[in-house]
Every structure is written in structure tokens, then in C-alpha cells.
Amino acid sequence: MCQTCGCTVTAGNAHLAAGDSHARPGAHATVEVLQDLLAANDRVAAHNREHFDEYGVLAINLMSSPGAGKTTLLEATIRALRDRYRIAVIEGDLETDNDAARIRAQGVPAVQITTGTACHLDAHLVHRALHDLPLAGLDLLFIENVGNLVCPASFDLGQHVNVVLLCATEGDDKPAKYPVMFRAADLVVLSKADLLGVMDDFDAARAEAALRALGRETPVIRAAARRAPALDAWLGWLEQQLTAPRAIAPLRPLQATAGV
Amino acid sequence: MHELSVCQALIDEVARIATSCAARTVGRITIEVGQLSGVEPELLARAFEIARAGTCAAQAELSIAVPEIVVHCNDCGASSSARPNRLLCASCGGYRTRVLEGDGLRLRAVELDVPEAHAALH
Ligand SMILES: Nc1nc2c(ncn2[C@@H]2O[C@H](COP(=O)(O)OP(=O)(O)OP(=O)(O)O)[C@@H](O)[C@H]2O)c(=O)[nH]1
Ligand SMILES: [Mg+2]
Ligand SMILES: [Zn+2]
Ligand SMILES: [Zn+2]
Ligand SMILES: [Zn+2]
Numbered sequence: 383m384c385q386t387c388g389c390t391v392t393a394g395n396a397h398l399a400a401g402d403s404h405a406r407p408g409a410h411a412t413v414e415v416l417q418d419l420l421a422a423n424d425r426v427a428a429h430n431r432e433h434f435d436e437y438g439v440l441a442i443n444l445m446s447s448p449g450a451g452k453t454t455l456l457e458a459t460i461r462a463l464r465d466r467y468r469i470a471v472i473e474g475d476l477e478t479d480n481d482a483a484r485i486r487a488q489g490v491p492a493v494q495i496t497t498g499t500a501c502h503l504d505a506h507l508v509h510r511a512l513h514d515l516p517l518a519g520l521d522l523l524f525i526e527n528v529g530n531l532v533c534p535a536s537f538d539l540g541q542h543v544n545v546v547l548l549c550a551t552e553g554d555d556k557p558a559k560y561p562v563m564f565r566a567a568d569l570v571v572l573s574k575a576d577l578l579g580v581m582d583d584f585d586a587a588r589a590e591a592a593l594r595a596l597g598r599e600t601p602v603i604r605a606a607a608r609r610a611p612a613l614d615a616w617l618g619w620l621e622q623q624l625t626a627p628r629a630i631a632p633l634r635p636l637q638a639t640a641g642v
Numbered sequence: 643m644h645e646l647s648v649c650q651a652l653i654d655e656v657a658r659i660a661t662s663c664a665a666r667t668v669g670r671i672t673i674e675v676g677q678l679s680g681v682e683p684e685l686l687a688r689a690f691e692i693a694r695a696g697t698c699a700a701q702a703e704l705s706i707a708v709p710e711i712v713v714h715c716n717d718c719g720a721s722s723s724a725r726p727n728r729l730l731c732a733s734c735g736g737y738r739t740r741v742l743e744g745d746g747l748r749l750r751a752v753e754l755d756v757p758e759a760h761a762a763l764h
Contacts, residue, residue, distance in 0.1 A: 409755070409756050410669065410753060410754065410755055410756070411663070411665075411753070411754050411756050412751050412752070412753050412754075413659055413663065413751060413752045413753075413754055414750065414751050415655075415659065415749050415750065415751065415752065416748055416749075416750065417655055417748060417749040418746075418747065418748055419648055419651050419652055419655070419673070419747045419748060419749060420648070420651065420747060421651075421655075422651055422654070423651070500644070500647065501644060502644050504647065532644075532680065533644035533680070535680045536644060536648075536679065536680035536681065536747070537644070557727075558727040559727070561678065561726045561727040561729075562678055562679070562680040562726075563680075565678065565729075592727070594737045595727060595728050595729065595730060595737065596727065596729050597713065597729035597730065597737050597738070597739040597740070597741070598737070599737075599738075
């Protein structure tokens with residue numbers, strides 16, 4: 383059918399598209415397509431990844447339900463690593479820029495994206511934020527997504543890895559309840575691990591079993607970022623990611639994608 | 643509710659197709675919403691009612707197909723159907739599986755009302 387849109391006429395409707403004499407002026411045609419609905423987002427995400435790879439920046443998308451401890455973990459991580467790595471943070475939040483202010487107080491650049499009513503970050507929003515960051519001088523970029531276990535899972539931002547926090551007070555059945563999010567995780571961090579002793583009904587083994595049931599071998603580690611910090615496993619994993627070889631690829635221009 | 647962003651993307655794509663086919667109106671739009679796509683069909687249908695207003699799809703009907711989840715087992719090679727939070731191999735019980743079907747979010751077909759002159763070109 384139309385060359386420009388690459389659509390096809392099926393056997394059942396070919397006579398209509400060809401202007402069958404039985405059809406009234408004008409014709410109904412069914413255009414068969416197989417178009418990914420998030421293709422526009424995924425294109426920009428791939429472009430973001432090229433930005434990161436151009437400068438050898440490791441980009442980590444941090445996701446969890448609201449209040450699971452993302453910003454607190456980032457604050458502690460920056461304190462532990464800022465002398466050895468150049469770190470920046472993109473903060474996604476519905477309304478405030480509290481989290482970005484907390485990050486800046488640790489002495490590293492932070493860009494706040496206020497999403498208003500949108501419950502997730504998308505690749506376009508992140509691309510816009512990249513222009514406010516000194517990418518050339520970075521080793522590690524964290525993207526703290528909007529606190530939400532549903533929507534952020536559907537949108538690739540161009541990150542290299544997804545980290546999902548599961549907090550001790552949330553219940554060990556979260557991977558079973560939010561399979562799309564936990565399937566997307568490259569690492570699951572049991573956050574506020576200092577509370578695991580108090581929340582004696584949270585069974586870490588049950589959480590891991592629910593994760594395995596999603597067909598994933600995702601590593602699960604524990605971290606506590608307040609009071610008595612326990613960050614060894616987390617910092618060890620980060621160092622591993624930072625030293626793993628990553629492609630340094632030349633940036634290709636973004637092909638006409640509206641809204642970038 | 644990210645279903646509204648998904649609808650926006652859907653309508654953009656439908657508009658692109660309608661324009662390139664010089665269609666006058668858009669009839670039925672068929673999409674596939676995998677149970678592992680992160681999109682709720684019911685919320686999407688409601689969001690569509692809002693998003694279509696004032697667009698080429700204002701009169702369009704949305705038909706949503708929700709395919710069964712199919713996983714392929716990397717251990718025994720079997721393919722079997724599965725549930726969203728239980729993606730294990732039905733044959734050997736293994737968890738080293740790959741989702742073959744069920745995580746897609748796709749536009750499948752668009753019914754167009756094409757003027758005869760343009761239709762005859764094809
Ligand atoms: N006991 C304990 N409390 C913690 C820990 N980490 C964070 N908290 C507390 O949990 C609350 C929420 O922490 P945040 O770091 O703001 O959580 P968040 O995930 O960034 O929240 P949103 O950005 O709003 O989604 C704060 O009161 C923190 O002090 C921890 O390791 N142990
Ligand atoms: Mg936060
Ligand atoms: Zn760019
Ligand atoms: Zn949402
Ligand atoms: Zn098997």
C-alpha cells in the first residue's frame with residue numbers, strides 16, 4: 383500500500399484498497415503495522431546511551447516505591463566515592479526539588495526534573511537534563527526515577543543498568559506484585575537493611591524466590607544508609623560496574639524526533 | 643498514569659499512517675498490550691477516550707488484544723504459557739526462561755477510510 387508508511391494490504395482487504403467497484407466512493411482499508419508504541423522513547427534512549435558512551439559515563443537508573451531510600455542511599459554513596467569518582471545525579475520528582483538540594487549539599491552536580499503529573503521519567507526528559515550536566519567530566523551518573531513501582535519500568539532512559547530498591551518495610555511479596563518492575567532490575571537492593579531485624583515478617587529468601595519466579599537470576603544485596611551504614615556489598619557492586627569495560631562509541635545525531 | 647503518554651504515542655503513530663495514506667477518517671485501531679508491558683488495558687482504554695479528542699482518531703474505536711504469555715526455557719528448550727509473576731518453564735520447572743510473547747506494546751492495525759483516488763494509486 384503506501385510506500386511512505388511501509389504498510390501492507392492483506393488478502394482480505396486488497397480489493398478495497400484497490401478501489402473495488404462495489405465500494406462506495408472512498409474505501410476502507412486496514413493497514414497492518416507492527417509498530418512498537420514506545421519506539422519514539424526508545425530511539426531517544428538509545429541516543430542518550432550514545433551520549434553516555436561518548437564520554438565513558440556509567441548511567442544507573444534507580445527505581446523504587448516512594449520513600450524506599452533512594453536519595454539517602456545516593457547521599458551515602460556520594461560521600462563514600464566522591465574522592466575517587468566524578469559523580470552527578472538527575473533527580474525525577476513530581477513536585478519539589480528537595481532531592482536535588484540534598485544531592486548538591488554533598489558537593490556534586492544535580493539536575494532536578496519536576497514531572498508535574500507524570501509518574502515516571504522518559505528518555506526525552508532525561509535528554510533535556512543532559513544538557514545541564516558536565517558529561518565530559520563524569521564517571522558516574524545516577525538517575526533517581528520518580529518513586530513508583532509501576533510506570534518507570536516501561537520507559538528506557540538510556541541507562542546501562544537498572545537498580546531497584548526493595549525496602550524492609552514494604553513486604554517481601556513486592557516482586558510478585560510488581561513483576562514488570564522487578565523483571566527490569568539488574569540489581570535488587572534490600573534497602574534500610576538495619577530494619578530487617580525489626581521487620582521480622584520480611585523474609586529475604588521469600589523475596590528472592592519471588593524474583594526467581596520471574597525468570598531472573600538478578601543479584602540481591604543488602605544496604606543500610608542511615609545510622610549504622612552498611613554499604614560494602616553495594617559499593618563493591620558499583621566498583622565492579624565502574625571498572626567493567628564499556629564501549630566508547632561516537633555519538634550519532636538524533637534523527638528528527640519531535641520534542642527533544 | 644503513564645497510559646496517557648502511551649496513548650499520545652499511539653495517536654501520533656496513527657496520525658502518521660493516516661496522513662501518508664491520505665485517509666479521511668480512522669475507524670478501528672487494534673493494539674497489542676502484553677501482560678508484561680506494564681500497561682493496564684482498562685486504563686489505556688479510558689486514557690484513549692481522553693487522548694483521541696480533537697485528533698484524526700476522534701471517531702476511532704480502540705480494540706485491545708491481550709496475548710497469552712509464552713516463555714521459552716533455556717534449559718530444556720520447551721515453550722509454555724505462563725503467568726505474569728510466575729514465568730517458569732511448565733515442562734521442567736526451570737527459571738532460566740525467556741519471554742517470547744507477552745511483553746509487547748504494539749500497534750497492529752489501523753482501519754482507514756481512504757478516498758478512491760488515493761486508494762487507486764496503490
Ligand atoms: N532506618 C533507615 N531509614 C532510612 C534508610 N534509608 C532511608 N531511610 C529513611 O527513609 C525515608 C525516605 O528516604 P529517602 O531517601 O528520601 O527515600 P526516597 O526513595 O528517595 O523517596 P522518594 O524520592 O520520595 O521516592 C527517610 O526518612 C530516610 O531517613 C536506612 O537505610 N535505614
Ligand atoms: Mg528521593
Ligand atoms: Zn543529544
Ligand atoms: Zn502511572
Ligand atoms: Zn524447561
